[in-house]
Amino acid sequence: MTECRSHYVSKERRQRLDWPIDKDFTILSIDGGGIKGIFPAALLAQVEQQLLKGQSVAKYFDLITGTSTGGIIALGLANNLTSTDMLSMYMERGQEIFPAKSDSWLGWIKNKKASVFNNFLYRYNHEPLNTLLNEVLGYRILRDSHSRLCIPSFEGKFSEVYIFKTPHHPDYHLDAAEKLTTVARATSAAPTFFQPFKAGQFTFVDGGVWANNPVMLGIVDTLACFNVPPERIRVLSIGCGDSPYYVHDEKHMSGGKWQWREVIFAAMHLQSQNVLGQAELLIGPENLLRISPPLQDVPIKLDDWQRARIELPAVAEKQYQDRIEYLQQNIFKTQAERPIFYR
Numbered sequence: 001m002t003e004c005r006s007h008y009v010s011k012e013r014r015q016r017l018d019w020p021i022d023k024d025f026t027i028l029s030i031d032g033g034g035i036k037g038i039f040p041a042a043l044l045a046q047v048e049q050q051l052l053k054g055q056s057v058a059k060y061f062d063l064i065t066g067t068s069t070g071g072i073i074a075l076g077l078a079n080n081l082t083s084t085d086m087l088s089m090y091m092e093r094g095q096e097i098f099p100a101k102s103d104s105w106l107g108w109i110k111n112k113k114a115s116v117f118n119n120f121l122y123r124y125n126h127e128p129l130n131t132l133l134n135e136v137l138g139y140r141i142l143r144d145s146h147s148r149l150c151i152p153s154f155e156g157k158f159s160e161v162y163i164f165k166t167p168h169h170p171d172y173h174l175d176a177a178e179k180l181t182t183v184a185r186a187t188s189a190a191p192t193f194f195q196p197f198k199a200g201q202f203t204f205v206d207g208g209v210w211a212n213n214p215v216m217l218g219i220v221d222t223l224a225c226f227n228v229p230p231e232r233i234r235v236l237s238i239g240c241g242d243s244p245y246y247v248h249d250e251k252h253m254s255g256g257k258w259q260w261r262e263v264i265f266a267a268m269h270l271q272s273q274n275v276l277g278q279a280e281l282l283i284g285p286e287n288l289l290r291i292s293p294p295l296q297d298v299p300i301k302l303d304d305w306q307r308a309r310i311e312l313p314a315v316a317e318k319q320y321q322d323r324i325e326y327l328q329q330n331i332f333k334t335q336a337e338r339p340i341f342y343r
Helices: 034-050 069-077 083-097 105-117 127-137 180-187 215-225 249-253 263-283 305-331
Strands: 025-030 063-066 148-155 160-165 197-199 202-206 233-238 288-291
Touching: 025 069, 025 215, 034 069, 034 083, 034 233, 034 305, 063 069, 063 215, 069 083, 069 127, 069 148, 069 180, 083 127, 083 305, 127 180, 148 180, 148 215, 160 180, 180 197, 180 202, 215 233, 215 263, 233 263, 233 305, 263 288, 288 305
Parallel strands: 025 063, 025 233, 063 148, 233 288
Antiparallel strands: 148 160, 148 202, 197 202
């Protein structure tokens, strides 16, 4: 492949594959959120331990989509790891990726210095993440997955959206042999935290810059690939904690680059709000369950491993208990069949 990805993508309408008329199509969608991926992992681990007798939640979904940290969880679930496995990885190894800041006076000086340099350089070395992904995902490729996958990234060399897909439709042939570790790095290369990820001729940036909540990727892919009535689609959408973005007086009065430096968070929040509305219009609000941590006075930062591991598992347990009836009756009632992969 020597040109942009869109050059190789068919412009014709896909021939939709048959789907049993009386069978629901279930989708798991997991947002991006850095180390706050502890929340979706902990929530799904509760389901496995309380409802499924230790079985992986992946067995109950016909398609899984995830962005950034959600993409890493999706890749793990589709390749024989349980949510409990993924939660252990975040809880026990998260500090390797996002090292904790020192509380000493010397550490305070180093932290201030690092904060200044972060205005010009990425914050974290990507090698610990590389090492962890290699250990967890190994040398497997997308075609080895046991679930259909849609994992978004942004390709910066040609300035295009980029969605890695398992070959669950005859038209999907570009990504079948892509290494899982490549997909994981491509979807999670968060700006300012890590360098963009180079793979072959492509330069990848975190999928969260355009699809932090990937729920519509899963729904649109389902409707494009299969003869599934929209009302037969069931979606479990899990967030990592939405943070509203408010336009305060200083933005109104000054309005310079410094005041708007974190506008990306507004884009992420509004993108999530928008796609959830679109999803409900397409499949009906009764067919979509959205679970996310409640708003906090002081939101947990994407790289705050210490707060995330202490606070989020208990929040996930509470959210699970509040939704257990819906989960039992609408999501985890029938196992999905093993997908057919082409080519």
